[in-house]
Amino acid sequence: RDHSMVQMMVDRGEISVEEAQYHPEKHYITRALGVGExxxxxxxExxxxxxSAVLLCSDGLSNYLDREDxxxxxxxxxxxxxxxxxxxQANAMGGADNITAVLITK
Incomplete structure (x- = not known):
């Protein structure tokens, strides 16, 4: 889940997941490192x-690949x-953003 204004709107039921993908403010974040004390x-835990698997990734990855991919x-x-x-794959699909990904599997 993103820490974004749009994700908060999805969580509150104001917009759908599909609408969130194309929302003009989907990059407005609610948390960031180095902003405050x-x-x-x-x-x-x-x-x-x-x-099972846990994927931690930046939007440079999640914006270009859907859940099925x-x-x-x-x-x-x-x-x-x-x-x-x-x-x-994200780069091949036009990935213009930095990409960070960590995958943990069991």
């Missing part, structure tokens, strides 16, 4: 089930190759 962080590339490759292919 304190930062609200999300913390989650949970046992990962077998055959992400799922296919993650589960058809080992973690290292999946990240390489995710970044390669």
């Amino acid at each position: 304190m930062l609200d962080i999300d913390y989650l 949970e046992e990962m089930p077998e055959k 992400l799922h296919r590339l993650i589960w058809n490759n080992d973690a290292f190759s999946a990240v390489e292919q995710l970044i390669g």
